[in-house]
Amino acid sequence: MADVTYIANISRCCISAVGMLANLLILFIVARYAPLRTIHNLYVANLAVADCCFCMFVIVQAAVSIRYRHLQSVLVDMVDEHCRQSGDINSTANFTTVSLTDFESDVLELTNCTEVRVDEESFSLLGDVEEDYVIARLVSDRSCDVGRVIAVFLAASSIFHLIAIACERYQAVTKPFTHRFNTTARGAAKTCVKIWIGAFLTAVLDTVERNIISRDWTFSYKSLYECVYLKPDDPDSGYPYRALQFIIFIISYIVPACILIPVYAMIFYTLRRQRRKFATGRQSVTRFAARRMTSKHHAIPMLFIVTVFFLVCWLPFHITSFSIHSYADGQNIAVVYVATALAVLNSVINPFLYAFIGRNFRKHIAKLFCRKTLLSSGSDRTNMRMSNLSVFTSRNSGISNGTETTTA
Secondary structure: OHHHHHHHHHHHHHHHHHHHHHHHHHHHHHHHOHHHOOHHHHHHHHHHHHHHHHHHHHHHHHHHHHHHHHHHHHHHHHHHHHHHHHOOOOOOOOEEEEEOOOOOHHHHHOOOOOEEEEEHHHHHHHHHHHHHHHHHHHHHHHHHHHHHHHHHHHHHHHHHHHHHHHHHHHHHHHOHHHHHHHOOHHHHHHHHHHHHHHHHHHHHHHHHHHHHHHOOOOOOOOOEEEOOEEOOOOHHHOOHHHHHHHHHHHHHHHHHHHHHHHHHHHHHHHHHHHHHHHHHOOOOOOHHHHHHHHHHHHHHHHHHHHHHHHHHHHHHHHHHHHHHHHOOOOOOHHHHHHHHHHHHHHHHHHHHHHHHHOHHHHHHHHHHHHHHHHHHHHHHHHHHHHHHHHHHHHHHHHHHHHHHHHHO
């Protein structure tokens, strides 16, 4: 189990690091190039902020977990080693008997000793490691509990921005003139602020409800089974955690799916009808209109695939959130880690979809990196020309000097 946890944490760190850098690239490109500072990309930039912060949160939480697991392993190995050596120690001189009953319960579960006999140096070292482990566990528990607050907030923000992007595209396709003249950057900014407030209220709802259920407001991990996952219910309690998980499932998955799927269905229907009108000649086509139609058809697949990835990536997380109520402690933990990794992958994949499917983003990314390449190659060519000019000048100087000597 320790190996599975370690591999899961390392994998989450690597995946999240890629996602954080990719989302930062999207934000940099939108900020750098004025043509990309559109109303649509204002929503995209806010989505990238949410995804980038989510990836940063996962990296920090995984690092905390790695340190906690490492200190736990070191402490257990030290205790086991001293247990084996205690049987070979016959004299009590210069040795101290240390009772392990005061150690953390999860350490006692991993060793068969109840006490060890150690010398003064080993006693001091064991005490230092045990103290570091207690602090690491406290930080891990707090980070997991507070981590659920942050995770719900950022995940809800990402999901709500996907809904806003879909609705904005729907207006742009079905009511282009109204969208063009009535939609403003200020209005879009207000919508983004409302989305962040809505995500914050969702996190507050989840936090208040589970703290009321656990009767604990110290964020001490009592309401959690694993980081971010609510713990299984006691059958005699009326399943309050399962009810809370169902509410979060409705808010963060069912409602968005019920909005996104019909909206994109109507967008595809509208675009298909417009294409038929253009194909049959029932509607005149200018070069500008044809260009706008092509642009719309390039944008819609990108947004559609982003939505599909959201639905696919988050479904395993919600399924395991309900199924852990039938797990024993520590059972099927690998399934939980895989579901969590898929949820993280949703925040990682969005910028890659923009880069490889969105034509405007792809063009400006190429422009950014190709410009650096051209500047580098241009500098090399300039240096080569200056070198050739220097050689040519020195040759002419030598010829001139030789001529003057001959004349003299």
